[in-house]
Amino acid sequence: METVKVQDIAANDLPWQIEYHAERCTMCGSCVASCTFKAIKVEVQRKSMTISQANQPEPVHVQQAIPVIKQVADINNACRGCGMCERVCPNNAIRAVRNLDNRRNLLFNRPIKRGGRTNLNAQRTLDKIIVGRISQMTDPSLDSIRHTFDIRSPLGRVLSAKELPFRMENGKLVATKSTPPVRWIYPLIFSDMSIGALSTRAWEAVAMAAAYLNEHCGLPVRMSSGEGGMPVPLMESDYLKYFIIQIASGHFGWNRIIKAMPRMKVDPAGVLIKIGQGAKPGDGGLLQAEKVAPHIQALRGVPKATLASPPNHQGLYSIEESVQKMHLSLNAAFGFRVPVAIKCAASSTSVSVYNNLLRDPYKICGGFFIDGIQGGTGAANEISLDHTGHPVVSKIRDCYLAAVDQGAQGQIPLYGGGGIGLTGNAAADAFKMICLGANGVFCGKILIQLLGCVGNENGRCNACNTGKCPTGICTQNPRLVKRLDVDKGAQRIVDYVLAFDAELRKLMAPIGNSSLPVGRSDALVSTDKAIADKLGIQYVC
Amino acid sequence: MCRIGAVKSKKFVYPSTALRLMLPQQEGHDNSGFAMVMQDLGGVFALYKDKPLLSMACTKQGARLVEDYMSAKNFVKMAEWLPVPNKKKDLDIQTMPYYIFRNYDYPEHYDDAESRENLLLDTRLALRKILTESNQGYVYSFWPDVLTLKEIGDPRDIATYFRLWDDNGTLLAKNIIVQCRQNTNYKIVRYAAHPFFLQGYTLCANGENTFYTKNKEFQKNLHRGYIGFESDSQNFLYTLHYVLHELKWSIPYYKHVITPLPFAEIAERPDREILLSIRQSLAHLEINGPNTIIAGLPDGRMMTCCDSKKLRPVVVGGDETTIAISSEVCGINEILPDRNFERDIYPNEREVVVIDNDLEVTRWKQ
Ligand code: SF4
Ligand code: SF4
Numbered sequence: 001m002e003t004v005k006v007q008d009i010a011a012n013d014l015p016w017q018i019e020y021h022a023e024r025c026t027m028c029g030s031c032v033a034s035c036t037f038k039a040i041k042v043e044v045q046r047k048s049m050t051i052s053q054a055n056q057p058e059p060v061h062v063q064q065a066i067p068v069i070k071q072v073a074d075i076n077n078a079c080r081g082c083g084m085c086e087r088v089c090p091n092n093a094i095r096a097v098r099n100l101d102n103r104r105n106l107l108f109n110r111p112i113k114r115g116g117r118t119n120l121n122a123q124r125t126l127d128k129i130i131v132g133r134i135s136q137m138t139d140p141s142l143d144s145i146r147h148t149f150d151i152r153s154p155l156g157r158v159l160s161a162k163e164l165p166f167r168m169e170n171g172k173l174v175a176t177k178s179t180p181p182v183r184w185i186y187p188l189i190f191s192d193m194s195i196g197a198l199s200t201r202a203w204e205a206v207a208m209a210a211a212y213l214n215e216h217c218g219l220p221v222r223m224s225s226g227e228g229g230m231p232v233p234l235m236e237s238d239y240l241k242y243f244i245i246q247i248a249s250g251h252f253g254w255n256r257i258i259k260a261m262p263r264m265k266v267d268p269a270g271v272l273i274k275i276g277q278g279a280k281p282g283d284g285g286l287l288q289a290e291k292v293a294p295h296i297q298a299l300r301g302v303p304k305a306t307l308a309s310p311p312n313h314q315g316l317y318s319i320e321e322s323v324q325k326m327h328l329s330l331n332a333a334f335g336f337r338v339p340v341a342i343k344c345a346a347s348s349t350s351v352s353v354y355n356n357l358l359r360d361p362y363k364i365c366g367g368f369f370i371d372g373i374q375g376g377t378g379a380a381n382e383i384s385l386d387h388t389g390h391p392v393v394s395k396i397r398d399c400y401l402a403a404v405d406q407g408a409q410g411q412i413p414l415y416g417g418g419g420i421g422l423t424g425n426a427a428a429d430a431f432k433m434i435c436l437g438a439n440g441v442f443c444g445k446i447l448i449q450l451l452g453c454v455g456n457e458n459g460r461c462n463a464c465n466t467g468k469c470p471t472g473i474c475t476q477n478p479r480l481v482k483r484l485d486v487d488k489g490a491q492r493i494v495d496y497v498l499a500f501d502a503e504l505r506k507l508m509a510p511i512g513n514s515s516l517p518v519g520r521s522d523a524l525v526s527t528d529k530a531i532a533d534k535l536g537i538q539y540v541c
Numbered sequence: 542m543c544r545i546g547a548v549k550s551k552k553f554v555y556p557s558t559a560l561r562l563m564l565p566q567q568e569g570h571d572n573s574g575f576a577m578v579m580q581d582l583g584g585v586f587a588l589y590k591d592k593p594l595l596s597m598a599c600t601k602q603g604a605r606l607v608e609d610y611m612s613a614k615n616f617v618k619m620a621e622w623l624p625v626p627n628k629k630k631d632l633d634i635q636t637m638p639y640y641i642f643r644n645y646d647y648p649e650h651y652d653d654a655e656s657r658e659n660l661l662l663d664t665r666l667a668l669r670k671i672l673t674e675s676n677q678g679y680v681y682s683f684w685p686d687v688l689t690l691k692e693i694g695d696p697r698d699i700a701t702y703f704r705l706w707d708d709n710g711t712l713l714a715k716n717i718i719v720q721c722r723q724n725t726n727y728k729i730v731r732y733a734a735h736p737f738f739l740q741g742y743t744l745c746a747n748g749e750n751t752f753y754t755k756n757k758e759f760q761k762n763l764h765r766g767y768i769g770f771e772s773d774s775q776n777f778l779y780t781l782h783y784v785l786h787e788l789k790w791s792i793p794y795y796k797h798v799i800t801p802l803p804f805a806e807i808a809e810r811p812d813r814e815i816l817l818s819i820r821q822s823l824a825h826l827e828i829n830g831p832n833t834i835i836a837g838l839p840d841g842r843m844m845t846c847c848d849s850k851k852l853r854p855v856v857v858g859g860d861e862t863t864i865a866i867s868s869e870v871c872g873i874n875e876i877l878p879d880r881n882f883e884r885d886i887y888p889n890e891r892e893v894v895v896i897d898n899d900l901e902v903t904r905w906k907q
Contacts, residue, residue: 135749135830138748138749138831139748139749139751139830139831139852140831140852142850147850148803150803150804152804154821154824158821158822158824159818159822160822161783161788161819161822161823162787162788163822164818164819164822166790166815166818168789168790168791171791171793172791172812173790173791173794173812173815173819175814175815175818179818182817182821184804184817184821404758404759404762405762406762407759407762407763409758409759410821410822410825511751512749512751512829512830512831513751513752513830514829514849514850515801515827515829517751517752517755517829518755518824518825519754519755519758519825520751520752520754520755521754522753522754
């Protein structure tokens with residue numbers, strides 16, 4: 001008999017346990033080969049069995065050594081529940097099951113890092129909000145299929161009418177000066193996921209989807225590059241106009257961007273200054289050395305090392321300075337032809353930040369992106385992922401109402417993200433956010449989920465930081481990356497966005513609007529009194 | 542649902558003409574009230590066209606509060622018409638004790654147009670505040686050559702009460718904008734009945750403003766005169782005032798503000814930069830529901846236009862001396878049966894029709 005060693009890690013300490021049926025297993029080895037985490041292994045077990053090999057029952061009791069699949073009882077190789085083994089097993093002999101009694105958090109002797117999403121704050125305010133103001137009698141509902149809808153959102157600094165440099169000449173307005181650049185884009189932005197966080201192929205799939213939606217579907221969807229640069233050929237192509245180039249605190253990839261500028265044929269759709277990220281507010285970007293493959297080193301101009309971006313842009317002292325220095329220099333870099341927006345993590349201070357931006361005398365902030373706690377990340381400390389951040393819904397509302405108070409609504413377009421499409425219904429989420437005051441939304445996680453990511457808010461997979469992504473989406477391992485079919489992935493994103501568009505119309509039609517109901521909070525009701533009160537919408541039951 | 546109408550004539554017309562324009566359309570409205578704004582007045586006010594005329598309905602105490610305020614502000618009373626009502630039994634009307642129509646002379650030092658405009662608005666707002674806080678009445682307009690009458694009840698009975706059927710030479714105007722319904726979507730309050738008036742601009746609207754919340758939240762901060770919001774039609778007036786009076790843009794831009802062209806169409810236009818700037822800067826003044834608007838401008842011109850999906854009707858028809866605008870053609874048939882029907886205009890969703898003081902009709906597509 002073996003002594004019980006309670007300090008040793010056993011499989012039943014881990015968050016996922018393998019359920020294995022040796023009698024069905026044919027030892028093909030597929031599961032072990034598919035598991036990127038080396039969470040299962042082949043072992044030989046001595047078994048006591050009763051077998052009968054004759055034509056009529058002649059049972060004999062034997063002891064045999066046979067190979068089996070066994071879970072590795074090691075925290076570094078803990079099963080992530082990704083389900084790849086189950087997927088490849090031809091005999092339904094193996095699957096991972098959630099172990100509610102796991103002791104994972106106690107067994108790590110260092111802070112846990114992982115990617116993915118928050119596991120604790122997946123509550124859904126948006127599901128307690130309903131589109132409750134339906135046009136029926138005197139103002140008719142529209143026909144979502146036959147009516148034309150004007151689904152566009154501004155990106156860029158919008159001036160108040162009194163600030164427009166217009167003069168009346170013979171009954172016609174003429175512009176006497178130019179105004180800040182404003183692009184009218186689709187209200188769904190593909191959020192910033194860098195090449196590096198994503199595999200090149202996954203990034204390419206998202207980029208292809210964006211380009212296809214523009215060129216073939218008439219939907220001006222824009223994609224943010226993420227911090228980490230863009231492929232030079234893309235920057236020198238006509239497709240650049242579909243991209244919002246991001247600059248974050250590590251400034252990764254900007255040496256290449258700056259070098260490419262003289263050869264850019266078209267302007268990018270915008271520049272997004274990332275100040276913070278909803279999934280890990282107060283933290284800079286993080287790319288684990290495991291993912292800094294040679295092509296990422298080349299793109300970012302760095303050696304193989306963990307790339308921890310600082311929490312702040314160096315030299316950034318205050319909002320005023322940020323506005324002056326970063327916005328001005330980025331505006332100037334593109335000749336004031338490209339809107340420069342800013343992305344912050346939602347925080348109880350978001351309204352102050354927004355107020356400052358609204359009052360900036362240079363009027364050069366072209367958008368305020370607020371990222372909520374339900375956003376995703378390639379890598380973060382788990383403690384940040386689960387315990388820091390702020391929900392985005394009320395924050396968008398607060399910022400919108402702050403602008404309303406000053407009569408400045410719409411001057412700096414508001415985009416909300418971080419949890420949009422959490423349950424798969426991005427159109428409903430987007431519509432409600434728009435009615436609450438957002439000009440549009442941005443989402444990332446749902447895009448990679450469309451590509452095949454199996455992670456969820458209940459601790460499934462979320463191993464995006466390890467370089468072992470089982471779906472080839474956020475790893476730079478060439479063997480794993482091959483698991484992703486770029487064309488199919490892009491197609492699924494395109495199909496989803498087309499459905500999103502149809503669904504958005506389906507929500508605009510019953511409230512009788514053919515253009516986006518930005519700030520039309522009267523269209524919404526809530527079944528939760530606290531939410532209704534907080535957002536200033538009708539409570540219904 | 543509302544029905545709205547307007548009469549513009551080279552000759553003075555009686556309010557009864559406006560009533561006859563509206564009554565055939567009564568199936569579409571609910572006869573719950575009567576409201577009109579008359580401009581370019583004849584009759585008892587003909588001699589005081591350049592003096593601001595206060596139109597109000599109040600209690601005795603309200604009248605005193607107003608008098609105190611006006612004399613404290615050095616307004617000099619010039620002339621007054623107090624209707625002698627026909628208090629016939631069984632009239633369907635919710636009356637106020639006093640209806641006061643009174644001309645004042647400007648206090649000293651208000652000599653230029655701008656300071657006068659501001660003074661008149663500020664005075665009306667102050668009076669409104671006094672009367673509202675004391676719950677002693679309503680002030681509708683305070684402007685030279687403009688008279689407003691509003692009351693709750695059956696329009697026929699209201700007309701009987703004020704002896705409007707008598708055509709007795711007291712009330713006459715060349716421009717009348719009229720509506721026969723209290724706003725019933727919200728509370729019945731006298732301020733909710735259109736036409737609404739602000740600094741020379743008069744407007745009534747038929748329809749539903751689905752962007753009411755957006756419009757209202759935006760307008761609240763644009764101008765001190767944009768208040769009340771008892772009806773979603775006030776938004777149209779405030780936008781009209783903002784575009785023409787505050788921004789000083791020409792009429793075509795009003796239509797571009799309330800019903801902007803789709804982005805795809807803007808992109809095809811030579812003036813796309815301007816139109817896009819307008820659409821983005823004034824996105825919160827867009828209307829996006831079924832509407833028809835009839836507006837009177839300070840110089841006496843009248844205009845009408847519709848929502849961008851043409852979900853509400855309007856027709857313009859007339860002869861050499863009189864032109865009427867009406868939700869339904871039956872109203873115009875009643876007052877102008879001999880006009881040339883073929884020349885009636887049914888504006889489309891992108892059209893604006895303007896009638897000037899010589900009854901010249903201009904129409905264009907946005
Ligand atoms: S579920 Fe995923 S991590 Fe777990 S054993 Fe299977 S393949 Fe490996
Ligand atoms: S499948 Fe890849 S991208 Fe998705 S959670 Fe797992 S590691 Fe992250």
